Amino acid sequence: MSARIHPFHGGLVLDGRKALSTRTPPAPVPLPERLVVPLHQHIGAAAEPVVEPGQRVLKGEPIARAAGYVSAAVHAPASGTVVAVEAHPVPHPSGLSAPCVVIEPDGEERWHEGCRGTADWQALAPEALRARVRAAGIVGMGGAGFPTHVKLNPGPGRAIHTLVVNGAECEPYITCDDMLMRTRPQAVLEGARIMQRILGARRVLVGIEEDKPEALAALREAAGGAPDLEVRAVPVRYPSGGERQLIHLLTGLEVPSEGLPADIGVVCQNVGTAAAVRDAVVEGKPLVSRIVTVTGGGVAGPRNLEVPVGTPFSHVIAHAGGYTDEAARLIVGGPMMGFAVRSDAVPVTKTVNCLLVAAREEVEPARDPRPCVRCGACAEVCPARLLPQQLYWYARAKDFDRVQDYKLFDCIECGCCALVCPSQLPLVDYYRYAKSEIWALERERERAERARRRHEAHVARLERERAEREARSRARRRRATDREARQAAVAEALERARARRTVQAEGGHAEGDGAEDA
Amino acid sequence: MREFPVATSPHLPPRASVPALMYRVLAALAPGAALATWQFGWGVPLQLALACLLAVAAEAAMLALRRRPVGRALADGSVLVTAALLALALPPYAPWWLTAVAVLAAVVLAKHLYGGLGYNPFNPAMVGYVVVLVAFPRELGHWPAPAALAAGPDLATALSVVFGGSPLPDALTAATPLDHVRTGLSMNRTLAELRADPVMGRIAGTGWEWVALGYLAGGLWLVWKRVADWRIPLGFAAGLALPALLAWGVDPDAYPSPLFHLLSGGAMLGAFFIATDPVTASTTPRGRLLFGAGAGLVTFLVRGFGGYPDGVAFGVLLMNMAAPTLDQLTRPRVFGERR
Ligand code: SF4
Ligand code: SF4
Numbered sequence: 001m002s003a004r005i006h007p008f009h010g011g012l013v014l015d016g017r018k019a020l021s022t023r024t025p026p027a028p029v030p031l032p033e034r035l036v037v038p039l040h041q042h043i044g045a046a047a048e049p050v051v052e053p054g055q056r057v058l059k060g061e062p063i064a065r066a067a068g069y070v071s072a073a074v075h076a077p078a079s080g081t082v083v084a085v086e087a088h089p090v091p092h093p094s095g096l097s098a099p100c101v102v103i104e105p106d107g108e109e110r111w112h113e114g115c116r117g118t119a120d121w122q123a124l125a126p127e128a129l130r131a132r133v134r135a136a137g138i139v140g141m142g143g144a145g146f147p148t149h150v151k152l153n154p155g156p157g158r159a160i161h162t163l164v165v166n167g168a169e170c171e172p173y174i175t176c177d178d179m180l181m182r183t184r185p186q187a188v189l190e191g192a193r194i195m196q197r198i199l200g201a202r203r204v205l206v207g208i209e210e211d212k213p214e215a216l217a218a219l220r221e222a223a224g225g226a227p228d229l230e231v232r233a234v235p236v237r238y239p240s241g242g243e244r245q246l247i248h249l250l251t252g253l254e255v256p257s258e259g260l261p262a263d264i265g266v267v268c269q270n271v272g273t274a275a276a277v278r279d280a281v282v283e284g285k286p287l288v289s290r291i292v293t294v295t296g297g298g299v300a301g302p303r304n305l306e307v308p309v310g311t312p313f314s315h316v317i318a319h320a321g322g323y324t325d326e327a328a329r330l331i332v333g334g335p336m337m338g339f340a341v342r343s344d345a346v347p348v349t350k351t352v353n354c355l356l357v358a359a360r361e362e363v364e365p366a367r368d369p370r371p372c373v374r375c376g377a378c379a380e381v382c383p384a385r386l387l388p389q390q391l392y393w394y395a396r397a398k399d400f401d402r403v404q405d406y407k408l409f410d411c412i413e414c415g416c417c418a419l420v421c422p423s424q425l426p427l428v429d430y431y432r433y434a435k436s437e438i439w440a441l442e443r444e445r446e447r448a449e450r451a452r453r454r455h456e457a458h459v460a461r462l463e464r465e466r467a468e469r470e471a472r473s474r475a476r477r478r479r480a481t482d483r484e485a486r487q488a489a490v491a492e493a494l495e496r497a498r499a500r501r502t503v504q505a506e507g508g509h510a511e512g513d514g515a516e517d518a
Numbered sequence: 519m520r521e522f523p524v525a526t527s528p529h530l531p532p533r534a535s536v537p538a539l540m541y542r543v544l545a546a547l548a549p550g551a552a553l554a555t556w557q558f559g560w561g562v563p564l565q566l567a568l569a570c571l572l573a574v575a576a577e578a579a580m581l582a583l584r585r586r587p588v589g590r591a592l593a594d595g596s597v598l599v600t601a602a603l604l605a606l607a608l609p610p611y612a613p614w615w616l617t618a619v620a621v622l623a624a625v626v627l628a629k630h631l632y633g634g635l636g637y638n639p640f641n642p643a644m645v646g647y648v649v650v651l652v653a654f655p656r657e658l659g660h661w662p663a664p665a666a667l668a669a670g671p672d673l674a675t676a677l678s679v680v681f682g683g684s685p686l687p688d689a690l691t692a693a694t695p696l697d698h699v700r701t702g703l704s705m706n707r708t709l710a711e712l713r714a715d716p717v718m719g720r721i722a723g724t725g726w727e728w729v730a731l732g733y734l735a736g737g738l739w740l741v742w743k744r745v746a747d748w749r750i751p752l753g754f755a756a757g758l759a760l761p762a763l764l765a766w767g768v769d770p771d772a773y774p775s776p777l778f779h780l781l782s783g784g785a786m787l788g789a790f791f792i793a794t795d796p797v798t799a800s801t802t803p804r805g806r807l808l809f810g811a812g813a814g815l816v817t818f819l820v821r822g823f824g825g826y827p828d829g830v831a832f833g834v835l836l837m838n839m840a841a842p843t844l845d846q847l848t849r850p851r852v853f854g855e856r857r
Binding site: 008009014093095172244248254255256257258259314323327328329330331335336337338339340341342343344345356358362363364365366367368370371372373374375376377379383384385386387389390406407410413415418419420421422423424426428429432 | 536
């Protein structure tokens with residue numbers, strides 16, 4: 001297939017170092033003594049636990065339900081006993097703790113009877129399929145963790161013509177998608193077909209970087225030349241696996257600035273997500289494990305492992321031969337966009353695609369910042385075609401209006417700019433900082449706005465009450481002087497009663513507002 | 519359980535550094551500087567050494583005054599680039615105090631009073647150059663006759679001219695080709711006549727054209743290594759050569775050829791090494807083309823119609839002033855922004 005590839009601006013050719021971890025197919029890790037399953041493994045609201053300490057659970061049994069639409073359910077990764085529902089350190093750049101369900105596996109691996117699938121999914125309506133995806137707690141497995149059912153529901157106004165399946169895996173070191181595609185190409189494509197049905201998309205485009213010939217061949221063979229499904233090789237250039245970049249590579253379309261792919265009729269899903277969708281629909285298995293690449297000069301036996309969600313990093317690393325003497329940094333994800341964690345006593349979640357234990361020489365020398373010399377190298381490599389040095393300048397000056405003028409929110413934090421900057425500035429840190437400051441300001445503004453609305457409702461209520469009192473006293477005066485007005489007074493009393501009901505209803509509403517804020 | 523120190527992404531080690539850039543620029547100056555030494559003699563290395571020493575001392579003093587880590591900032595090499603550019607732009611047998619004034623103006627005034635590397639809006643070397651050009655125009659006109667390393671003043675003479683205040687022997691001086699054309703035209707001679715004069719060489723002046731080719735070679739290497747953005751020298755060449763071509767086409771007796779313009783005076787040094795100073799140039803791709811073109815155009819105008827024989831310094835400084843506006847006007851279209 002020779003469909004045209006539309007290159008994107010900028011990007012970098014990086015040393016992939018993928019061969020480190022592709023020697024053996026993904027093997028399952030044995031269950032750890034304890035699984036610590038976080039309730040918040042996705043973008044959106046944390047799931048609400050539905051189990052209690054002491055309760056026995058089966059593999060795949062829901063242990064927490066989605067809290068609202070943009071949220072995802074969590075299931076028991078193994079059969080066993082819930083021993084606690086409490087806060088534990090989770091993989092997060094700030095090293096925070098968050099609520100988790102702690103399970104002691106019994107080793108029986110008995111599946112929950114609710115887990116039933118169907119091979120005949122073609123017979124199911126798109127809504128029913130989407131409901132299964134949602135019930136299975138599937139989230140974007142490329143790292144972002146956006147609930148998949150939400151992405152598969154772009155809304156009535158946005159017809160989707162193309163499903164892009166992301167197998168680019170452009171970050172150095174990471175090979176979990178590559179190994180998945182090599183070993184389960186049928187599952188990936190079946191998942192893609194299910195999502196295509198849910199979306200009503202005309203065609204499916206699978207994009208894979210051309211340094212993965214085995215994966216390309218496997219998927220092409222599995223595709224068998226279907227007219228509406230194309231497997232395309234894309235050039236090796238980071239960040240080709242960025243959603244916007246891959247869509248551009250494959251379709252030539254640009255996702256609008258500050259918009260979504262659905263705005264141009266495209267939805268993009270990771271190959272891991274596709275396989276999870278297939279397992280949920282066809283086998284009835286919720287998302288309770290995933291392939292994790294364990295690699296880097298800091299582990300003795302780099303490889304891919306099939307890991308139950310909730311397994312501690314330390315356990316996973318031990319099953320990749322353990323640490324070498326060189327281990328210097330523990331990174332979740334790749335070396336460009338991943339985040340470093342302080343401790344290996346945190347659990348694998350649905351979005352942990354790679355544990356990179358970097359050796360010293362892989363991450364050193366550290367940045368040694370100097371003033372920006374305006375060389376423009378950053379702009380040359382920025383795949384969003386931003387002016388990173390201007391963003392840096394305004395972020396540093398806390399000029400949040402200008403930094404948004406320069407489209408801070410189109411920055412995908414790919415890190416290309418920081419890698420080539422001769423002044424070695426931690427540019428992405430500045431962008432992350434500016435974004436979080438702007439979000440905080442926005443939340444503050446919203447709070448103030450709600451307070452203002454509450455205050456106005458309060459003033460209006462006082463006003464109404466005053467008017468009511470006046471009307472009452474007027475009526476009393478009239479009653480005393482004008483007997484004929486008595487009938488009118490009766491009518492007015494009725495009116496008053498009705499008015500009071502309305503006031504109460506509105507007053508109650510205003511208080512409701514307050515409660516929401518509290 | 520095991521603990522690790524954390525750091526922020528990207529985790530890969532940085533690919534470039536400011537010192538590496540600066541030392542590449544210095545390396546790229548080498549062929550031009552070597553050819554200049556060959557053509558103009560001992561004065562060239564003397565001025566280079568003098569300017570570098572003074573510049574390092576001035577920068578160290580300013581850093582200390584501003585309470586900045588002296589060693590680290592000095593190590594970035596930027597002050598050596600400024601010093602080298604100044605030394606190569608000034609006449610090789612200029613008295614030491616002239617070089618000193620230029621270096622101080624560049625390092626103290628143009629660089630550190632604005633906040634040091636990265637914060638200076640004007641190219642320091644060109645500020646230093648223009649200060650002495652305006653204050654001491656006569657000294658700036660004293661250039662030696664080319665091919666002087668063999669035939670010119672020996673080291674002792676060079677030392678006594680630069681440091682001892684003795685004048686360069688008259689027999690060893692010559693007008694620069696640009697000066698020669700300028701005075702010749704003002705005396706109503708035609709270019710056809712002027713070209714026959716020995717100082718004019720094959721294209722752009724005996725000796726001078728060789729030096730220019732040296733800068734061109736180093737400059738192309740910088741562009742190839744992506745230290746300099748090709749857009750600036752290309753813009754500069756176009757801004758200088760296109761109007762020159764037009765004028766030359768209209769009256770080749772009154773206007774020198776585009777090739778003469780490109781290879782004479784400071785054009786090559788300016789196009790590849792001075793206008794490309796990233797700190798003071800425009801930063802956007804289109805902005806850089808325009809920046810170069812503007813500097814080239816001003817050079818042409820000053821040479822043809824201004825009061826000074828060469829205009830590179832003015833071109834660069836004027837465009838320095840325009841750079842922020844150019845950046846504003848030439849913002850690239852962000853990915854996904856409406857066309
Ligand atoms: S790469 Fe670094 S030094 Fe160069 S312009 Fe960008 S931020 Fe400034
Ligand atoms: S991190 Fe942001 S600004 Fe830097 S190159 Fe990537 S998208 Fe551009």
